[in-house]
Amino acid sequence: MYHAVAHRPAEATRGLSVSPDAFAEQLELLGERGFTPVTTAQLGEAWRSGGHRPLPPRPVLITFDDGYEGVHRHALPVLAKHGFAATLFVSTGWLRGAYDEGGALDTMLDWDQVRELAAAGTEIGGHTHTHPQMDQLDDERLRYETVRCREVIADELGAVPVSFAYPYGYSSRRVRRTVRAAGFAQSLAVGNTLARRGQGPYALERVTVRRSTGIEEFERLVEGRAVARNFAKDRALTKGYAVVRRARRAASLIRSPD
Template identity: 75%
Template sequence: MTVPILMYHAIATDPNEATRELSVSPEAFAWQMEIISHLGATPITTARLAASWREGRPLPERPVLVTFDDGYEGVHRHALPVLAKHGFPSTLFVSTAWLRGPHDNGRALDAMLDWGQVRELAAEGVEIGGHSHTHPQLDQLDDESLRRELILCKEIVSDELGTVPASFAYPYGYSSRRVRRMVRETGYAQALAVGNGLARRRQGPYALLRVTVRRGTGAEEFQRLIEGRAVARTFARDRAFTKGYAMVRRARQLRRKATRSRV
């Protein structure tokens, strides 16, 4: 079975330039959820998908995941009423230093949720997962900094909500074997990448792929994503860019390691 895992960011009428491309208007989000309902697909949480594949439990006939990254305020203002209307569960991955409140470092890209809103989302059936503390490129961090990002995020979510987050999403979608191992070691049960492909059980619980929903995603394209049709063709340019950039980032990482070894 293949499963489309939709990746959203801001749901906003007038996003700023930093979030515009990856934002979706409230109206678009509403009709996208209508398409999911019309097609008879069944949204589930990240935790349920991973647990079902891990334990061999059955899934709905046409599962789909609705996920949100970072923690933008529009998830509460615009997305929650639509999700509640349809009875759809979802997963929100929060970067804890970006949310408004005692842990805020003031570096968020746009208007963010506060912890009261996150608690309301959780009470309405939204799974709250981790997305690191400060939203860095995790594979570029040394081991100590990486562990701190993962543990601090987990501890803050646990303290604020009273429940330990089981799911994680890699900031920017970047990970490595080392990052995935540490995500597992710090207690997360599953993690999502990007990759712009359909999720499959053989990807393993710490590298499940997602597809990006953008402001320019039209109705026909969105329906194809839900139906799992022509996904590779839809994201061909994204994949080519990602592959090339991965080589550049890997070279930078090797140079940093070489510099540290000489010091």
């Protein structure tokens, strides 16, 4: 899971950004080690096919969240150099253009750039409209964020998106049901562990690549070594925060009028 790819990212995105040089080095390693990048849609189709659409050797997903401009400027040429597939999950209300509602953390893609990414083979998926914490929304707003995002992408690209990623990685049964009802076939969380079929199509996990991720650590992560140790603190914090988030949601429901 990547976010911004930039030499000088905004402070708000710095920790979850990577430099263009680091990104190029990481993809070079994937190529040298014989990995075959696939899109999220391809993964979902393979796991639903019962073996009729097998995955290639050493499959890996390269995903980008939010829709930062550096994905077009810096990541696309590297992906094209290696012939690698990827998935970009866009928050449609953050992208530059007619639907821009503000709130973006850094310079975002515009729709022409998104179309160029799609034309180059990048899958474009949904990431809500305004990037909220989905598990804290009421039912009406939750449905709006998923349906509006899907409609905007379909209108701009002429193709309905089938994959989704939860902002901040937060979801719940209610959120997952809403994403499915909106028409998405699979969705990604974070979790910082490897994706497995048993997680189900609406709770697939990813591993975070940060600005602090050196090439040796990156190699261990993509090879599936020491993932648990690397992200033990992250997962402990996530579990603790999940309890807090459920309590907040319950409290908001108690305060809400009938």
